[in-house]
């Protein structure tokens with residue numbers, strides 16, 4: 416049996432997917448929640464939020480992600496960064512997955528990736544879990560009901576968490592698999608319930624497709640000035656650096672929190688929802704995001720809650736530190752309806768430096784911006800156990816290596832050309848540690864980061880006095896209204912200056928060791944901006 420609304424010419428059977436049990440096409444949020452509850456996939460939370468857990472996989476599995484090595488993509492994929500899968504392995508995987516799916520209920524969501532209709536793609540998401548259907552409907556762009564009537568997917572994603580892949584037969588690594596086949600226009604996900612795989616698969620797809628059209632795909636959040644969509648800003652950054660938190664700025668209009676394109680017409684969100692971290696989420700520091708956790712249809716993953724009141728415990732990370740909530744863009748009061756903006760006037764590169772070395776904000780020349788974009792630096796704190804004091808450096812090119820199918824220079828050159836053409840100002844912002852490294856110092860107060868961003872984005876920071884940073888050569892403001900002067904000079908925040916100098920030398924060395932791989936591919940001015 417089939418239920419719901421679908422293009423009668425484009426049912427699963429028309430795609431060769433047959434023999435399933437009931438198929439629920441394009442259910443809206445209330446029916447998806449009813450289905451998820453009836454299937455015992457989770458529980459109803461305060462305000463009608465949907466609360467669930469994802470078992471063993473509470474984050475992405477980048478090592479289990481594969482690109483199928485077909486002749487048409489052989490020369491365009493960056494194979495050093497994307498694990499190859501043989502077409503034969505993929506075909507076997509697809510066959511086995513279809514066999515596994517037989518007789519089971521599936522949920523189909525016909526959605527759009529890309530808020531700008533000139534550059535969007537149609538994606539059909541076929542999910543075993545009703546709440547995955549709710550999640551991806553929340554996260555992507557939702558077509559009007561009448562447009563479903565002739566919807567044809569450009570790509571189809573099948574997500575079947577109960578399927579276990581077989582490394583020997585399918586050419587994968589474990590029972591978990593995310594396999595992308597650009598020729599067959601198919602992405603298969605198995606063996607993981609973490610919902611983020613759904614949205615990041617579509618992101619990877621757009622990162623592959625858009626450069627060919629001259630569009631720069633970016634792992635960034637974006638917002639624009641109130642009443643002035645032309646005054647847009649983008650915030651690049653790896654996970655945990657503050658894209659979602661800082662783009663939801665009460666004084667600006669939110670375009671999106673994670674994935675955007677930069678075309679000849681300007682900036683556009685790929686998505687229609689946000690995916691925020693809820694660990695230690697503070698009502699006072701982030702009132703807008705906090706409020707979404709008790710709204711109808713918000714999907715809450717891996718949070719501990721009171722079984723009677725359903726009150727969420729924002730401090731309990733016993734299931735994972737990566738607790739999440741997914742909500743539609745319009746749950747943030749000043750979100751853009753079109754999810755589009757002008758060419759970025761400011762480009763912020765966010766980093767969370769747990770070494771406590773980088774200043775809270777620095778202005779970058781275009782060459783320095785390219786250097787930091789290719790470096791893609793952030794750091795993870797080694798763990799939450801007491802006594803662990805060594806942070807772990809992470810260099811992930813383009814601030815998102817796991818999602819980049821093409822070579823870094825493809826994205827680097829596109830960005831560079833757009834920055835030059837539109838005269839964007841670039842900044843590096845450290846949301847990480849101050850007053851010492853992780854273990855002794857403390858995280859930069861969100862209030863300070865916000866004040867610095869406000870000054871950068873409203874243009875007032877341009878008039879400040881700047882000093883040249885001794886370690887990285889970029890310009891650092893000496894004084895900014897509303898921010899303690901001491902914070903602007905990380906060395907001054909450390910009690911032990913020689914410890915700071917030693918830590919800074921170590922970080923400079925890490926940057927320069929990492930950058931060696933890019934030296935053969937970059938222009939001489941970026942080489943000159945390279946440090947060490």
Ligand SMILES: Nc1ncnc2c1ncn2[C@@H]1O[C@H](COP(=O)(O)OP(=O)(O)O)[C@@H](O)[C@H]1O
Nearest residue numbers: 654655656657658659660692846859860861864
């Ligand atoms: N100064 C700061 N700037 C941004 N985020 C901060 C800061 N201090 C602490 N945080 C916390 O760090 C996390 C940033 O995560 P998030 O915004 O989800 O990053 P991303 O979207 O880049 O993955 C949030 O939990 C936020 O509360």
Ligand SMILES: C=C(OP(=O)(O)O)C(=O)O
Nearest residue numbers: 475611653654655673690
């Ligand atoms: C959804 C994710 O993105 P981010 O942490 O950047 O918000 C993720 O990395 O799984």
Ligand SMILES: [Mn+2]
Nearest residue numbers: 658659673690
């Ligand atoms: Mn985010």
